[in-house]
Amino acid sequence: MTKSDKQAVVLLSGGLDSATTLAVARAEGYRCHALSFDYGQRHRCELAAAARVAERLGAASHRVVSLGIGELGGSALTDPAIDVPRAPTSGIPVTYVPARNTVFLAVALGQAEVLGASDLFVGVNAVDYSGYPDCRPAFIAAFEQLANLATRAGVEGRPFRVHAPLIELSKAAIIRRGHELGVDYGLTVSCYDPDAEGRACGVCDSCRLRAAGFREAGVPDPTIYQ
């Protein structure tokens, strides 16, 4: 198999982590199909960011799939009645969207099976992260096992691999890696609660982790704040 034959589906939110993940997958020689979701998130400007990132980083395709999971409620990211916290909280935060990564990876698995791709890339991170349960290595390993029981390809002996190349990196290490790979972080949106122009709030959990990461990495922060 030549490098260009290797196909991957890459989950792309439009944020810092997934942009870096796409750059890593490209650097590893994969032909990358980027996949984003419109699930009623309040930070929908990230979908425009995802399109910019997919184009700039040379994705072979970029698809946005609509998912009605926001209607299920239960998260500050999809329910206007629940505010995004503007200060640190303890435990699993209210920005957690129940089963989100399970749903996203499941759709990516279906897309991979249709395309004949055997590799999935996801930018989850279990170091400088928001404490979501579906960002941990054990979750990724369990999903890979499930994928090979769930699909035609798995049954027929063409196993899927789920890559989470950032999972054990600090935010600063992620930024340094992306910076080396030429990622323009000015294209990305991490904020959970941006304004209408896509400018970051600077105070949500995601903004705080991002800003601290740039400081620690010694890389100029291109984020535009409100």
Next chain:
Amino acid sequence: MTKSDKQAVVLLSGGLDSATTLAVARAEGYRCHALSFDYGQRHRCELAAAARVAERLGAASHRVVSLGIGELGGSALTDPAIDVPRAPTSGIPVTYVPARNTVFLAVALGQAEVLGASDLFVGVNAVDYSGYPDCRPAFIAAFEQLANLATRAGVEGRPFRVHAPLIELSKAAIIRRGHELGVDYGLTVSCYDPDAEGRACGVCDSCRLRAAGFREAGVPDPTIYQ
């Protein structure tokens, strides 16, 4: 915990198997939240069937979630360019929707977490079935394991159980069980390719399995054919 405190999310397609599953869950004392999906399936009249079944069998709620997975292609159930086979085929058939049950269970898991329900019911069957990989016991067991790594409830020690009460029953045994529980199968739609009035084609894989099941069960078949 009293019986009425037991809450379950039940995947309800509007077909024979999922209607029976809902009846089983109700008989076991669960307060049932039925969940259906609008995913671009050509047999959308099953959504109307699901609504009828949910009401008749006393579901506490019924929600239809829109999922854009039909756009991913690759299945005769969602792609008008691929015909539904009208005679038996070998191997995994073209009606297989890649990763469908993984996606459906993932959304059910999110719904369960929002509702505080610990039980998921799914009407998959590995005996008289179409040969889909995501209908086998190993898949269900792997999903249950994933669910407990993916969620707040799993992390906090309130494990999920995934019930597949039909998984080892023949189609005739499923029909006898539902008949005992008072399921009106005249409300259900199993056909992969019904006409505009919801009448069954009688020749697709699903119709054949259903008709043979009624014959073997010795239960009158209420299906209306084209």
